[in-house]
Amino acid sequence: MGKVFDPVLIIEFIPTLIKYLGITLEILVYSTMLGTLIGIVAAIPKLFHIPVLKQMITLYISFIRGTPILIQLFLVYYGLPAILMLWNIDITRMDALYFVIITYSLSNGAIFAEIFRGAISAIDYGQTEAAYSIGMTRFQSFSRIIFPQSIRIAFPNISNSIIGSLKDTSLAFTIGVMDMMGRGETLIASTAHALEVYISLAIVYYIVVVILEKVFKISERYLNRYQPNETATI
Amino acid sequence: MTIDFPFIWIAFKELLKAAPLTLTLTFVPVIIGFFIGLSVAMIRAYNLKFLSRIANGYVSFFRGTPAIMHIMLIYFGIPLLLDILIDYFHLRIQSNSIPIVLFVIIALSLTAGSYLSEIIRSGISSVSKGQTEAAYAIGMNTFQVVKRIILPQALAQSIPNFTNLIIGFLHTTSIAFLVSQKEITGAANIIASKNLKFLEAFIAAGLLYWIITAIIEAVSYVVEKKAKAYTNSAI
Numbered sequence: 001m002g003k004v005f006d007p008v009l010i011i012e013f014i015p016t017l018i019k020y021l022g023i024t025l026e027i028l029v030y031s032t033m034l035g036t037l038i039g040i041v042a043a044i045p046k047l048f049h050i051p052v053l054k055q056m057i058t059l060y061i062s063f064i065r066g067t068p069i070l071i072q073l074f075l076v077y078y079g080l081p082a083i084l085m086l087w088n089i090d091i092t093r094m095d096a097l098y099f100v101i102i103t104y105s106l107s108n109g110a111i112f113a114e115i116f117r118g119a120i121s122a123i124d125y126g127q128t129e130a131a132y133s134i135g136m137t138r139f140q141s142f143s144r145i146i147f148p149q150s151i152r153i154a155f156p157n158i159s160n161s162i163i164g165s166l167k168d169t170s171l172a173f174t175i176g177v178m179d180m181m182g183r184g185e186t187l188i189a190s191t192a193h194a195l196e197v198y199i200s201l202a203i204v205y206y207i208v209v210v211i212l213e214k215v216f217k218i219s220e221r222y223l224n225r226y227q228p229n230e231t232a233t234i
Numbered sequence: 235m236t237i238d239f240p241f242i243w244i245a246f247k248e249l250l251k252a253a254p255l256t257l258t259l260t261f262v263p264v265i266i267g268f269f270i271g272l273s274v275a276m277i278r279a280y281n282l283k284f285l286s287r288i289a290n291g292y293v294s295f296f297r298g299t300p301a302i303m304h305i306m307l308i309y310f311g312i313p314l315l316l317d318i319l320i321d322y323f324h325l326r327i328q329s330n331s332i333p334i335v336l337f338v339i340i341a342l343s344l345t346a347g348s349y350l351s352e353i354i355r356s357g358i359s360s361v362s363k364g365q366t367e368a369a370y371a372i373g374m375n376t377f378q379v380v381k382r383i384i385l386p387q388a389l390a391q392s393i394p395n396f397t398n399l400i401i402g403f404l405h406t407t408s409i410a411f412l413v414s415q416k417e418i419t420g421a422a423n424i425i426a427s428k429n430l431k432f433l434e435a436f437i438a439a440g441l442l443y444w445i446i447t448a449i450i451e452a453v454s455y456v457v458e459k460k461a462k463a464y465t466n467s468a469i
Contacts, residue, residue, distance in 0.1 A: 005314055066447035067440045068405035070419055075440055078433040082237065167300035171409065181302075195310040202299045202307060209298035 009193050013184075013200040020183040021204065023097070027169045027179065030101045032162055035108025042113035047120060057113065064110035069103070069168050076103040077175045100172040104165055111161050119154035120146060152223045159216035163209055170205070180204065238434050245425050245438035252421035253442065255335075259407040259417060262339050264400055267346025274351035276380070279358055289351070296348035301341070302409045308341040309334065309413050338410045346403060353395040357388035390461040397454035401447050408443075418442055 042060065045053035064072065077099045081092045123146050131141035173182035184201045188194045277289045296304065313330065320327060361384050369379040411420030418439050426435035 062448075063440075063444060065401070066444035068408035068419065068443055070405075070408040070411075071422075071436055071440045071443060074422075074432065074436040078436060082433055170300040170302050174412070195307070195314060198303060198306040198310060202295075202303045205300060205303065206295060206298040210294075213298075 005195060006193065007196075009191075009196040010200045010203070013187060013193075013197055014204060016187065017180050017183055017197075017200055017204055020178065020180045021208070023177070023179040024166070024169050024172075024181075025208075027097070027100055027104060027172060027177075028162070028166050031104030031108050031165065034101070034105035035112050035165075038105060038109025039112025039116055042109055043116040043120070046113070046117050061110045061114060064107050065114075069107055070171050070174065072107055073100065073103045073171060073175060076106070096175050096177045097172075099175060100169075100177050104168065107168075108161065108165055112158065115154050115157045115161070116150070119150035119157075122153050123149050152227075155216075155220055155223055159212075159220070162216075163212055166208065166212065167205065170201075237437075238431060241429070241431050241434045242438045242441075245422070245431070245435045246442060248425055249418055249421050249435075249438055249442050252416055252418045253446070255415065256404070256407050256417040257446075259335070259338060259342065259410055259415070260400065260404045263342035263346045264350075264403055266339075266343035267350050270343065270347030271350025271352075271354050274347060275354040275358060278351070278355060293348045293351055296345055297352070301345050301406045302412065304341040304345050305338055305409065305413060308344075309337045312337060312340070334413055334415060338407075338413060338415060342403065342406065345406070346399070349399055349402075350396075353392050353399060354388060356395070357392035358384055360391045361387045390458075393454060393458045393461055397451065397458075400450055400454075404443065404446060404450065 042057050044050070045057050077096070080099065080102065081090075084091055127145050127149070128141055131145045136144065169179060170181040172179050173185055176182070178186075180201065184197045187197050191197075274289045274293060277285045278293075313332070316332075319325075365383050365387065366379055369383040374382065407417055408419040410417055411423060414420065416424070422435045422439035426432040429435070
């Protein structure tokens with residue numbers, strides 16, 4: 001500390017920090033896309049009860065849900081190079097950003113897998129029976145009847161976890177990635193105005209989250225357009 | 235680089251000593267946050283004029299910014315505020331004599347409060363209106379209705395969400411190491427850099443977190459069964 005609190009600096013820091021918002025969003029977008037892929041692949045063995053694979057997926061999901069993202073980040077950062085070294089592939093000089101994206105994809109994948117599985121099993125079995133009875137194949141009933149309905153159910157959870165992982169990206173700086181938080185840390189090192197930097201960071205994160213929430217709310221309304229209005233209690 | 239398996243066990247035993255701090259940082263904020271969340275949820279449910287605006291702002295801000303931000307803001311902000319107050323009143327205490335743990339607990343309690351208020355609110359809205367009407371019909375007042383009818387049902391409904399939140403907070407405490415707290419992650423970092431065995435130390439830390447999570451899940455399963463013993467759900 002030692003320096004006087006200067007509210008003007010809060011405004012002055014924001015443009016510097018916003019330049020690095022791109023990296024934060026890059027981590028978010030790539031990890032969400034890869035996470036969705038992993039999630040779909042991981043949900044299949046649990047839905048169709050494929051032996052062995054199902055147990056492995058359960059273990060994977062349980063591990064991801066059972067350990068902090070920070071520990072996962074360190075495990076990937078130190079562990080992945082060690083594993084790939086067995087095949088003589090050297091990735092120790094790879095940009096830390098890729099390790100962050102890999103970690104967040106794996107973490108999102110486990111969470112998405114659970115969300116997808118929950119959403120698909122929430123669809124009434126009568127829907128499948130009805131689809132079969134009008135002569136649809138198994139694939140058709142899944143892609144035309146079950147899947148579109150489950151997206152609607154999964155969407156609120158997915159949007160929540162995307163917002164959650166945006167906030168988790170703020171931990172990427174611990175392995176030396178220059179995202180918004182990382183830039184904030186260097187600003188603190190150079191100006192010694194820690195509180196001001198953190199306030200402006202909080203403002204930027206808050207604005208991004210508010211925008212994301214608005215976008216998700218509109219998309220949710222679009223997905224629910226055929227749903228009857230439910231009355232809320234209290 | 236090979237993995238030194240015996241060292242994982244050594245590190246694990248070392249990390250167990252740091253587990254009490256992690257558990258304190260998890261449960262104290264969740265308990266304080268529960269009361270914050272309960273009052274905020276009540277303020278929002280009954281739409282108290284001015285207060286509900288503040289409550290909305292509080293929930294929205296704390297849910298919209300990362301927990302690390304709250305820890306840092308409180309860690310740097312409160313001493314500054316205190317210094318001003320101490321100067322003003324000429325007190326003889328010093329702000330840097332306050333243990334950092336206290337700042338972490340304050341920050342995490344505020345974070346937990348915002349998340350818990352949303353959980354409790356969704357629990358309250360899952361109790362059907364008929365319950366409230368029936369309670370009023372037999373002559374209960376608002377306080378009785380909330381205490382005897384709405385809250386017991388709402389809280390029983392929210393147990394899975396509470397479990398998720400407690401586990402989430404167990405994991406959030408790992409960022410307390412950034413303000414030099416010696417909880418599991420902080421201890422793992424120290425062991426790792428002392429022995430230059432990063433992977434092993436973090437594997438041990440991961441295992442320890444995993445075990446604690448499994449225990450919390452098992453306990454919540456039992457509690458949920460007890461709390462829902464009198465409700466017969468359709469499924």
